[in-house]
Amino acid sequence: MFRIERKSGRYPLGINPAALLVVVFLIAYPMFASDFFTFQVGAYPLILGTIALSLTMLAGYGGMVSIAQMTVAGFAAYIVAILGTNSVGVMGLGWPWWLTVIVAILGAALLSTFIGAISARTEGIYTIMITLAIAVAFFYFVRQNYQIFNGFTGFAGIEPPTLFGVYWRDPTPFYYLTLAIAAFFYFAVRYGSRSTFGLGLQAVRDNPRRVRALGINVFLHRVVAYFYAGIIAGTAGVLLVWFNGRVSPGIVGVDMAIDILVIAVVGGMRAPIGPFLGAIAFVLLENFAIDLIDRERFNTVIGLAFLLVVLFSPDGLLGLWRRMESRIRLPRANARWGVRANRDDWHPAGSPERM
Template identity: 60%
Template sequence: MSAAKWRRAMSTGVAVGAGPSPLPSALHAPRGDTSPSVRWWTALAARHWVVLIVVLVLPFVLTPFLTFQVVAQSLVLGLIALSLTFLGGYGGMVSLAQMTLAGAAGYAYAVLSLQTTGVDHITLGWPWWLALVVALLITVVFATLVGWLSVRTEGIYTIMITLAIGVAFYYLVLQNYSIFNGFQGLREIYPPPLFGVEWREPVPFYFLALGCALLGYCLVKWVVRTPFGIALQGIRDNPRRMAALGFHVVAHRVAAYALAGLIAGVGGILLVWYNGLISPGSVGTGWLINILVIAVLGGMKHPIGAFLGALVFVLLQTFAIDLIDRERFNLVIGGVFLAIVLFSPDGLLGLWAKLRARLRPKRSFT
């Protein structure tokens, strides 16, 4: 089969020509029906509508503290972890540089934006919308460079390269005072008062984070159903076979990094607005690992796992310190992480799938 016929087969989901289909096993039905012709509203089950109603009503039921400190923060961190879930779950690439990309977007926005105050000798004072667009473009270019450097390796080598990039960026912002203001970072960075709404208030910021999270989730769910997404999953399962069929493996992987960088960049700017600042501590080694922990906790086989893992992480971060010393928080996170991974390599979603399988009534063949 020629490469052209293969691309047509992917677009239609049916192999061209006689004989058995040459599609890799994961391409036949990767995590559900991935046909581009399926409309999103027909794929929504009753539980999806229930979850949607719950997240819309949630801020009017919870206290402002829980709305802002727990749920909104979970959505922001989940959006950054979603970029790693996309790379790892659908591309087979584990990157420790996703928080670095989020930090790059945050720093770029802080340096360019008029909303940053107190460091007039550093900021350029651009309009917020222009600073936002340019910051995301810088992040996508940075992510493309990270992907170009790392996709030629596999396994532990990819992890080490992305970790080295993250550590290098941390020391860059820590030691540079003329652009990044050193260890103090850039402070008093707040969302612009668009439409007369104070977006850093708990309820408005919650809906802002929820809207970005839904867009990121829907974007990933749509991309993995496109020919590009199906090819990416084929490369994840068997890169040599896909290369033999005429696909540029490196180009697909680099493009996946660029898309993941865009998602992480949006999450990074939201995180800056949430904290009101960006500093080297936001992109330190601890946070590089935390994003990986969040993604694995929730489960990397479905985009919703990133937000589930973020919710568990934030709940532990917020309330575990009432039971133990703050310095022992990493011990609690490590214990929860080990427990979930030991009982379910697929994270919390894997535990949920096992529970549903046990509760499902068995069919009788008599």
């Protein structure tokens, strides 16, 4: 195996001062932000970003664009409502919170694995189509099913536990909870992308046929990637249901599923920071575009933003930033990104073979 050299010598202690600044800002954020900003503009993009992170992991490193990641997160949210307590009077088995959370995350991971097992035999755009079909089918299913999923209404009154004397739905503690989880998965994905499995997955993305010839199980790599993505999305789904306090079919609808895709694409799929950038941009637009245009036409705005990014900067805000960077600091930036920028990074796996 080869190792990717980490460039740690350029900064003192190997830490990029800009990154340090971001970390300090993120930790200090609730101290100067109002409750609304902490909760809606702070915690919410972190949750959306974590869900989109699972898609970035699949698409960026595995070449599999799955539209069903929101379905996975929504499934975890539903499990929390069904096994835990809710105020609707349907299901709500009253399990202890820790057991509910564990089952929800594992259940989501299993669903994700199942989706992976269905779609991993196909490649490229087929994956988009199949996962989209799964997402829509799941949406119609929960909307029609009243025994388990309480149909159109869904569940309400879902509360996070009160632990260590802290009510975790208060803006500040909830913000730190989401920040900790988002940071954990961010670093997990960063670390994982350099692990043997991560490198194998990227090899599968770049050339499945060659990888197969090396005796590596392509299918298994993809399905395992879906399992990890399911854990990320499932955990975010638990946070999402605590954030909303309710869950209904709308959360697993096509709009939401596409929103996650928009977030991941707008942010950029080349690095795990991308989805968080995308999520912040999305939530800022969602909250403040109302002042500029009619609230009703939000989807047009977000669709246009998405279209512009796809048309003019296929690697998202991240790519935009890097291109600016390379223009400003040409020599060094080229050494850093030149090689990567030339390679078509998140092209769907397998498409060169079909041409």
